[in-house]
Amino acid sequence: MKASGIIVEYNPFHNGHLYHAIQAKITTGADVVIAVMSGNFLQRGEPAFVDKWSRANMALKNGVDIVLELPYAFATSNAPSFARGAIQLLDAAQCSAFCFGSEDGEVNSFERSLLLLQQAGDNYEQTVKDAVSRGLSYPKALNEAYTMAANSSTIEGPLADLSKPNNILGFHYMEAARNIDSEMKAVTIPRIVAQYHDDAVAGNPIASATGIRKSFFESETLGTITDFMPDTALELLHDWQAENQSFGNWPTFYPQLRFTILREGPKRLAMIADVTEGIENLLYRAAADNGTFEGFMKDVKSKRYTWTRLQRMLTHIFTGFTYDIRSSMKTPSYLRLLGMTSAGRLYLNEHKKRLKLPLISKAAAFSNPSLDFDIHAADMYALGIGNGTSSSRIGVDYNTHPIIIQ
Structure with missing residues (x-):
């Protein structure tokens, strides 16, 4: 079968x-x-x-x-x-x-994009790091680096549009399969x-x-x-x-999330996976000041932190998923x-x-x-x-x- x-x-x-x-x-x-x-x-x-x-x-x-x-x-x-x-x-x-x-609906564009980034190598990674250091979110930094590589590419044929969410995941599926030398055929x-x-x-x-x-x-x-x-x-x-x-949604879970943030305090929040750059202090103040999830997110959202990145932090805080735990998996x-x-x-x-x-x-x-x-x-x-x-x-x-x- x-x-x-x-x-x-x-x-x-x-x-x-x-x-x-x-x-x-x-x-x-x-x-x-x-x-x-x-x-x-x-x-x-x-x-x-x-x-x-x-x-x-x-x-x-x-x-x-x-x-x-x-x-x-x-x-x-x-x-x-x-x-x-x-x-x-x-x-x-x-x-x-x-x-x-x-x-995109066809695999060839993803294969060309994989080849593009393989050829770009360290230059692509450095462009991403430079964009993040300028304050761009990681997804926007990736897209900027990808666009720059595409503009200087000599690869013939259309590349995958990696500004689209399903295309992004599809690209990473194919990249992951290539990295483990999987024999699975990619189909989209x-x-x-x-x-x-x-x-x-x-x-x-x-x-x-x-x-x-x-x-x-x-x-x-x-x-x-x-x-x-x-x-x-x-x-x-x-x-x-x-x-x-x-x-399930965050407004429903927020009372317990808020309790967890206030109980842990900034020092222990800093040990949670994806909590970086001192944002634990902002998270603590926002939880202290807001009785609703909407108000909390309004206080912590910024150009540097996407909604998704913040929610991942909150998920890990809620479950107690630390950097040490993640490093073992x-x-x-x-x-x-x-x-x-x-x-x-x-x-x-x-x-x-x-x-x-x-x-x-x-x-x-x-x-x-x-x-x-x-x-x-x-x-x-x-x-x-x-x-x-x-x-x-x-x-x-x-x-x-x-x-x-x-």
Whole structure:
């Protein structure tokens, strides 16, 4: 059996994701689709709309055959690290191809961009450092360096537009695969209708996850997002709403985040991953002065710190993810199974002796610092969702077995 790998967050799963999963299988001629999915905290530094178990269930009912968890250390990191961890897991799972959505919609432009930066070498890295030292955010510094390299390039043919969010991730997926000499074939399909940050538009069946979440939080009703999701995914959101006090976002989590910041103080905040350049003092003052997340972010946002970079800091503060902890998690060391279909089970049975990393189906049966932190992060997420009350589902990762869809 052949597997096509995809890298996802499903925050939440929508019709565009269904299209991607189907096209990944068709385009690559695969028998199964394996999704490496972020856990309860995401790459842009946000709590997930619903937990990983609900999102895995949505995926398995809508075209995905195996869901593996991307460990916290990679799921909440910058694009290169996020891509590196995810690609290593897909390679370890013996995927023959990986398929990503992009604004460009064709692989050749990404291959030319990889060649461009390979040729630019140290000059490119130095340009990035110089731009950051002038006060540019890291993403803008990367884009400036890339544009300068492209303007002086003799490579024939169009390059990937690395100002677009899905193109950026796609570039890093291909870079990560090249760096580990993976035999997986890279395939991309164009995003259709809605782009990464587009609002949800009534009557249009495709909307971005960002637009769907915005629409829900503005209306506080699932009725406003019905058109954008498969029925089975929407049913799982209704189930979540019936069982939990809220959906995941920073305004919901802020009371506990604020408590954590004020309890830790600047000295200990400086030990948290991604907290740099004395910003711990600003974070502490902003938490002391603001009772809302919106007010807090207004006080700490600046040109130097993007919204995403700040949110990653807050995610690490909330979970207690320090520089020391991150330094011990350089590469994935296991495949954490969240769920599978009957076809996915057949694939794993056929390939289990060839998997490059151990497959973990029971959290209690495997001891590993990265897995321990994933379980801790799941508990912290449960506290945030349940507002620290008796409804908080602590220990869910120890008590939940992989989902099986027949």
